[in-house]
Amino acid sequence: AQSVTQPDIHITVSEGASLELRCNYSYGATPYLFWYVQSPGQGLQLLLKYFSGDTLVQGIKGFEAEFKRSQSSFNLRKPSVHWSDAAEYFCAVGGVTGGGNKLTFGTGTQLKVEL
Amino acid sequence: GAVVSQHPSWVICKSGTSVKIECRSLDFQATTMFWYRQFPKQSLMLMATSNEGSKATYEQGVEKDKFLINHASLTLSTLTVTSAHPEDSSFYICSAPRGSLDNEQFFGPGTRLTVL
Numbered sequence: 029a030q031s032v033t034q035p036d037i038h039i040t041v042s043e044g045a046s047l048e049l050r051c052n053y054s055y056g057a058t059p060y061l062f063w064y065v066q067s068p069g070q071g072l073q074l075l076l077k078y079f080s081g082d083t084l085v086q087g088i089k090g091f092e093a094e095f096k097r098s099q100s101s102f103n104l105r106k107p108s109v110h111w112s113d114a115a116e117y118f119c120a121v122g123g124v125t126g127g128g129n130k131l132t133f134g135t136g137t138q139l140k141v142e143l
Numbered sequence: 144g145a146v147v148s149q150h151p152s153w154v155i156c157k158s159g160t161s162v163k164i165e166c167r168s169l170d171f172q173a174t175t176m177f178w179y180r181q182f183p184k185q186s187l188m189l190m191a192t193s194n195e196g197s198k199a200t201y202e203q204g205v206e207k208d209k210f211l212i213n214h215a216s217l218t219l220s221t222l223t224v225t226s227a228h229p230e231d232s233s234f235y236i237c238s239a240p241r242g243s244l245d246n247e248q249f250f251g252p253g254t255r256l257t258v259l
Contacts, residue, residue, distance in 0.1 A: 064250075071147070071236070072187075072250040118186065130177070131238075131248065133186040 030055045032121050034134035041109050042142045049104040049137050051093075051119030061102040062120040062131065063093055072118065078102065089113070114141045145171050145241045149251035156227055157259055164222045164254045166193075166237030172217035173239035177248065178210075181234040193220040193237075227258040 031054045041047050053059055060079050064072040076087025083095040093104045102119060116138050122131040146169040156162050166176055174195045179187040191212055192200040199212035209231075211223040220239075224231050234255050238248040 069252070071252040072238075074247065074249075077247060130189060130192070132189075135186045136184075138184075 032134035040140040047106045053121045066116040145249040147251040153255040176220040179236045
């Protein structure tokens with residue numbers, strides 16, 4: 029069965045500092061990997077996705093993530109965090125094999141940005 | 144990007160009543176939609192897959208008689224929480240895939256259900 033682990037429940041960074049949110053996955057085949065952001069009162073917004081090809085993926089809002097098969101990881105990074113980045117971030121894994129369109133989400137990381 | 148709406152955004156009901164939540168894809172058609180449940184400070188848990196023109200597929204442990212799903216058209220899926228109880232209070236979120244990249248899903252803003 030597929031699973032996603034986000035080891036950090038809460039992270040606090042200062043505005044302007046760099047950010048890395050960790051995500052590890054378990055999946056039997058080549059995974060489709062996603063990062064979503066959830067702000068209060070809003071739906072989940074896709075930041076970026078990895079299906080195949082270049083393992084360094086660029087997303088919206090200056091985010092990027094790197095797929096590392098050997099480590100089963102898909103960590104999210106941003107070089108300089110803005111106060112508006114404070115939100116809940118979810119890593120998700122999905123695939124055609126066995127799960128169709130189904131996504132399995134991690135437990136999320138709550139990001140707090142200090143001004 | 145594609146837009147998925149949910150109605151209502153929040154609802155409060157008495158224990159024992161039924162509540163219907165709508166999920167609409169506003170600018171695309173979706174033969175499949177997904178319903179998730181999210182508890183406070185927790186992740187999204189897939190409840191069921193809504194299939195247009197056929198029965199929904201429920202995840203293990205989800206009571207299909209409790210959570211009735213109807214995918215009446217290519218743009219509308221409804222989730223009805225029957226005989227709601229306080230433990231059904233939660234945040235319900237729907238999503239719909241669009242286009243050839245089926246794994247790219249678009250999420251609704253969610254519905255907050257509170258059962259008194």
